[in-house]
Amino acid sequence: MEVKARAPGKIILAGEHAVVHGSTAVAAAIDLYTYVTLTFPLQSAENNDRLILQLKDISLEFSWSLARVKEAIPYDSSTSCRSTPASCTDETLKSIAVLVEEQNLPKDKIWLSSGISTFLYLYTRIIGFNPATVVINSELPYGSGLGSSAALCVALTAALLASSISDKTRGSGWSSLDETNLELLNKWAFEGEKIIHGKPSGIDNTVSAYGNMIKFCSGEITRLQSNMPLRMLITNTRVGRNTKALVSGVSQRAVRHPDVMKSVFNAVDSISKELAAIIQSKDETSVTEKEESIKELMEMNQGLLQSMGVSHSSIETVIQTTVKHKLVSKLTGAGGGGCVLTLLPTGTVVDKVVEELESSGFQCFTASIGGNGAQVCF
Numbered sequence: 001m002e003v004k005a006r007a008p009g010k011i012i013l014a015g016e017h018a019v020v021h022g023s024t025a026v027a028a029a030i031d032l033y034t035y036v037t038l039t040f041p042l043q044s045a046e047n048n049d050r051l052i053l054q055l056k057d058i059s060l061e062f063s064w065s066l067a068r069v070k071e072a073i074p075y076d077s078s079t080s081c082r083s084t085p086a087s088c089t090d091e092t093l094k095s096i097a098v099l100v101e102e103q104n105l106p107k108d109k110i111w112l113s114s115g116i117s118t119f120l121y122l123y124t125r126i127i128g129f130n131p132a133t134v135v136i137n138s139e140l141p142y143g144s145g146l147g148s149s150a151a152l153c154v155a156l157t158a159a160l161l162a163s164s165i166s167d168k169t170r171g172s173g174w175s176s177l178d179e180t181n182l183e184l185l186n187k188w189a190f191e192g193e194k195i196i197h198g199k200p201s202g203i204d205n206t207v208s209a210y211g212n213m214i215k216f217c218s219g220e221i222t223r224l225q226s227n228m229p230l231r232m233l234i235t236n237t238r239v240g241r242n243t244k245a246l247v248s249g250v251s252q253r254a255v256r257h258p259d260v261m262k263s264v265f266n267a268v269d270s271i272s273k274e275l276a277a278i279i280q281s282k283d284e285t286s287v288t289e290k291e292e293s294i295k296e297l298m299e300m301n302q303g304l305l306q307s308m309g310v311s312h313s314s315i316e317t318v319i320q321t322t323v324k325h326k327l328v329s330k331l332t333g334a335g336g337g338g339c340v341l342t343l344l345p346t347g348t349v350v351d352k353v354v355e356e357l358e359s360s361g362f363q364c365f366t367a368s369i370g371g372n373g374a375q376v377c378f
């Protein structure tokens with residue numbers, strides 16, 4: 001039996017980091033996906049005692065005997081149930097880390113460890129100790145702020161949950177999950193994100209699961225209906241970084257300067273709320289005026305992100321380059337490198353700015369904003 005699932009990456013238009021501390025943020029799905037194909041072998045097949053993970057886009061394969069997985073991961077029937085998402089305990093995570101270490105990841109791919117641990121956790125908790133081959137292929141750059149970690153958790157969970165849905169309509173293409181399964185999927189994916197991010201807000205897995213554009217605050221989701229065209233240039237600085245470390249850095253700053261950081265997070269909250277209101281507004285304000293307001297809000301958000309300590313010289317270079325073309329940019333995701341968003345007001349011709357950014361070694365692309373969330377295919 002084969003099940004496929006896909007989940008999109010995202011951009012955060014406003015509110016990253018502050019959202020971890022209870023502020024509002026606005027995010028949208030983009031049309032770059034992580035795909036997961038789950039195949040269960042026949043009883044008589046050669047691999048019917050193994051769990052195999054293939055990472056297609058990085059040409060890596062991992063394989064565990066199920067006996068070894070069973071021996072290593074403490075089994076507790078009260079936490080191993082697809083319908084009750086549970087957090088990975090420190091003890092379980094340690095056991096899983098041993099299984100990952102045994103695979104001898106190449107040194108330059110060690111950053112994959114947390115993703116593989118998450119895979120093992122979600123797989124064994126949702127499916128149990130059953131044999132399968134899981135093929136994962138991603139169009140998203142890893143660790144660049146476009147939510148590859150959440151897309152992995154969402155696509156994988158979607159495939160795992162869908163494998164036990166009884167009314168499968170075969171051959172009818174991609175379809176969304178119903179609200180109940182979507183809610184369950186989002187909860188499991190959040191547990192997966194915790195392994196990769198440490199302390200995620202939940203915005204990335206939520207926008208990847210539900211798609212479109214959302215306003216998010218302390219787990220509360222408002223689906224946004226955009227009433228204006230919104231075009232963004234995405235520039236990948238190609239500077240690698242790790243969300244977990246950056247999130248923890250902001251938390252430490254908040255411990256050192258609680259009052260100041262509270263004001264910073266409050267300011268970000270106001271920016272996100274105002275941005276969401278502009279995007280949704282149906283009043284007479286012209287698109288140009290709305291774009292001017294969004295520009296200012298992005299500029300202020302970037303200033304506040306800089307004050308949280310998550311900007312980077314490469315991000316500043318992108319910002320300065322786009323300013324020369326009268327365009328405004330802000331980092332998206334965790335920062336510290338990764339991707340930068342540049343608002344492209346109606347009528348903007350991007351050729352010159354893209355040429356200049358690419359000549360500095362950055363990678364530019366545009367993506368369609370606000371599309372599908374998680375989908376499955378049988």
Ligand SMILES: Nc1ncnc2c1ncn2[C@@H]1O[C@H](COP(=O)(O)OP(=O)(O)O)[C@@H](O)[C@H]1O
Binds near residue numbers: 055137149196243
């Ligand atoms: N397809 C994948 N396969 C395995 N691990 C993945 C995959 N996608 C993401 N990851 C994990 O997520 C990490 C990147 O997540 P993160 O630092 O949150 O950045 P982002 O979510 O912006 O890409 C990677 O280092 C890896 O551990």
Ligand SMILES: C[C@@](O)(CCOP(=O)(O)O)CC(=O)O
Binds near residue numbers: 203335
């Ligand atoms: C920094 C943060 O707000 C977003 C992180 O996004 P990404 O993993 O860098 O794509 C963290 C979170 O909300 O969990």
Ligand SMILES: [Mg+2]
Binds near residue numbers: 147148149197243
């Ligand atoms: Mg992430």
